[in-house]
Amino acid sequence: MSLKIGFLGGGKMAQALAKGFLAKGLTSGENIVASAAPQDKQCFEAFKGMGASATSDNSLVVKQSQVVFVSVKPDMVSTVLQQVKPVVSKDNLFISICMGISIADLEKDLPPGTRVVRAMPNTPALVGRGASVFTCGHAVSADDSATAEKLLGAVGIAHQVQEKLVDPVTALSGSGPAYVFLVIEALADGAVKEGMPRDLAYQLAAQTVLGAGHLVMETGQHPAKLRDDVTSPAGSTAAGLAHLEKCAVRAAVSGAVEAATKRCKEMQKK
Ligand SMILES: NC(=O)C1=CN([C@@H]2O[C@H](COP(=O)(O)OP(=O)(O)OC[C@H]3O[C@@H](n4cnc5c(N)ncnc54)[C@H](O)[C@@H]3O)[C@@H](O)[C@H]2O)C=CC1
Numbered sequence: 143m144s145l146k147i148g149f150l151g152g153g154k155m156a157q158a159l160a161k162g163f164l165a166k167g168l169t170s171g172e173n174i175v176a177s178a179a180p181q182d183k184q185c186f187e188a189f190k191g192m193g194a195s196a197t198s199d200n201s202l203v204v205k206q207s208q209v210v211f212v213s214v215k216p217d218m219v220s221t222v223l224q225q226v227k228p229v230v231s232k233d234n235l236f237i238s239i240c241m242g243i244s245i246a247d248l249e250k251d252l253p254p255g256t257r258v259v260r261a262m263p264n265t266p267a268l269v270g271r272g273a274s275v276f277t278c279g280h281a282v283s284a285d286d287s288a289t290a291e292k293l294l295g296a297v298g299i300a301h302q303v304q305e306k307l308v309d310p311v312t313a314l315s316g317s318g319p320a321y322v323f324l325v326i327e328a329l330a331d332g333a334v335k336e337g338m339p340r341d342l343a344y345q346l347a348a349q350t351v352l353g354a355g356h357l358v359m360e361t362g363q364h365p366a367k368l369r370d371d372v373t374s375p376a377g378s379t380a381a382g383l384a385h386l387e388k389c390a391v392r393a394a395v396s397g398a399v400e401a402a403t404k405r406c407k408e409m410q411k412k
């Protein structure tokens with residue numbers, strides 16, 4: 143598949159997807175085009191570095207692409223879609239990755255019958271370890287849905303879900319890398335306090351998160367069982383876990399997902 147892929151907004155998430163697609167050989171640099179604000183030099187350089195092109199002309203992105211990712215900040219979506227509306231054709235499949243922007247919001251700003259997918263990826267797509275979901279609009283065909291799954295699935299796992307799940311997904315796996323980076327920093331800080339060199343601490347913390355994730359995915363065992371396997375009676379893990387529970391880490395982490403979901407819903411009310 144050598145799809146012509148465009149990004150309306152060539153920022154951090156668009157770059158992660160584009161680099162992920164190129165790494166997987168899904169398309170080639172000359173088939174990718176991204177738009178950005180004229181002053182966004184980083185974006186222009188990044189896409190040039192991929193052998194792709196960058197422009198400040200959103201309509202050009204739509205005219206040159208089969209699949210058009212909508213990847214501007216949520217408050218820009220309506221403006222950008224209304225701007226490109228006159229050049230949208232039957233060849234375009236739109237895939238929005240924007241937090242809190244519903245299929246109905248997207249369809250409202252595009253010509254009737256436009257094929258629209260709403261997706262939520264995350265930045266580990268850059269290294270082929272993304273976690274994405276997508277949900278399809280009214281005009282989307284089985285082939286379009288397969289295209290979305292193929293693209294997102296090439297850079298990690300991809301599940302089709304009902305639209306009502308996209309906000310909690312945004313809060314869990316969309317934002318989740320940020321929570322995990324905070325945890326990696328905190329784990330390393332604790333070890334540095336105990337005398338460990340910082341580089342080694344970050345490496346051990348990151349590999350521990352990676353390894354624990356793999357164990358959950360590959361054994362299919364409940365996380366509580368895997369936790370028990372680490373926790374010896376009167377051992378160090380039991381002491382560490384007791385401290386985490388005293389600090390209400392469980393409530394803090396699940397509360398973060400609730401707070402982020404609420405923020406997505408606020409965006410929809412705007
Ligand atoms: N960063 C992340 O981890 C994730 C972000 N998203 C979604 O992706 C979208 C983009 O987020 P980021 O990449 O983090 O933001 P970003 O700020 O890195 O990228 C936004 C891009 O839009 C460009 N832009 C601004 N005005 C424009 C205009 N009028 N026309 C065309 N391009 C314009 C900017 O130059 C920039 O390249 C958001 O809607 C966000 O909800 C979704 C999943 C994860």
Ligand SMILES: O=C(O)[C@@H]1CCC=N1
Nearest residue numbers: 241312313316317318
């Ligand atoms: O924070 C945000 O708005 C976006 C949505 C998911 C990750 N970043």
